[in-house]
Amino acid sequence: MSAQLAAGTYRCHDVSRSLAAAVDAGVTWVDTAPNYAFGTAETSLRPILDTFPEVRVSTKVGYLPHSDWRAVRAAGVLPNDLDRGHCLTRPCIAWQLARSRARLGRVPDLVFVHNPEHGRTDRADLTRTLTEAFEELEGAADAGEVGGYGVATWAGLSSGMFTVSDLTKLAETVGGPHHHLRAVQSPVSLVHLAVVADALDGHGALAEAREAGLDVFASAPLGGGELLGAMVEELVHVIDPRAAPAQASLLVALLAPGVSRVLLSASTPAHWAEACGARPASPCRPIV
Template sequence: MRAGALSAEDAEQGHCLAPDYIAWQVARSKRMLGRVPDLVFLHNPEHGCQEGEIADRLYAAFLSMEKACSQHTIGAYGVATWCGFSSGLFDVSTLLELATKAGGPNHHLRAIQLPVSLIHLAPVAQALDGQGPLADALDAGLEVFASAPLHGGEIPDILTRELTDLISPGSTPAQAALAVVASTPGVKRVLLSTGNPEHWTQAADAVGRPLLSPDVLRRVVDVLGT
């Protein structure tokens, strides 16, 4: 607000994708990193947005990101969403159309991010049938970042031994949950944070193992539903 990049109203709402604010945040990220960010996500464009407003909001944001790419302030950009895809507010095709409108055929939209987990299983079920945002992103050459794979740490505490062994015999509940996410068609990155080195080692081991078969994933979806 002191820099004039954020209005009091936007600050009160706790969310902003206005062009001036994007430019300010991108410059700040570059300064803090000490280098050009490889990829910058526009987070939760659906926040406080009605269906008829989302295209204009995304287009204005994409214009800002394309400008940042042309100025070599960032390398590329993506859209991170919690419920934009699941609510039907937008899909991958919409994002690609708006990116092309903003940056031409050589636009810099490179990735999407969305929750994928044993609680958010709909993207997994859709991907197994070649549908949904993960399949669409794969077809378009976009990277998929899976967020909240353990749903804020809740999943290991609710995963039964029986279901854990169905997924990956001998694994811990956390490892089994991560294996499902990492094995989902289209997922390229699994986002995880932990302050425990042992947890990190176990997570790296889980996502580094051979992928679960589609049959196993389908059984998990059948057991838990979407």
């Protein structure tokens, strides 16, 4: 079964407008982070989330937007020896979770540990960081402060810094058999095609996630927009001769084995209508 489209807010110029168009198209999930839209993304989403409580939302912990630096320093949760732009200690995570709940106006359905590989080249250090993050998020989930958690990475999986199996084993160690690890987020596209090839052969990150029962959120399905100019007629025809270039690019992620949701930042109803037509059985689900 192919994936569903979800609204992404990374590099989104007008978060409110984008989500409004996505909801009109029937999209039922939005993914964001405290540092998106110069620190305004979560606050911009709240009016629409209040209006459409059935739309689910995921956010992240890790990156601290410049607009939060004064507040996080005043809170005394930022270690002096850490880069103030990225922090995954338990006090920082707890502080970000409380701030995200206030900005979103609700408990997030998922909270992703955002690029835990950031600034780390040592696997042991990375494991310690993930363990601390998982401990805090397990506690938050037990307390009803988050619905579940996951790991969002740009290069952690593709570089071999960690595997999906590593994450599930760590979650079981920290949270036991009923842990709250629910998802992973990573690039899936023609630019990041190796992960798709691995999945088609029955191994790699997507296959491991499916085996573990984790949702996979595919990020950057259009390669940050670069793929749109590279979708020549011959390539589109190979993927789907009926598709427009953007649709053909999306199909690579939408039909990749193991992918649950594909994150798309599109700002207009026309863009969402085109995206939802990327396959005969629409990847958008109408809200009823």
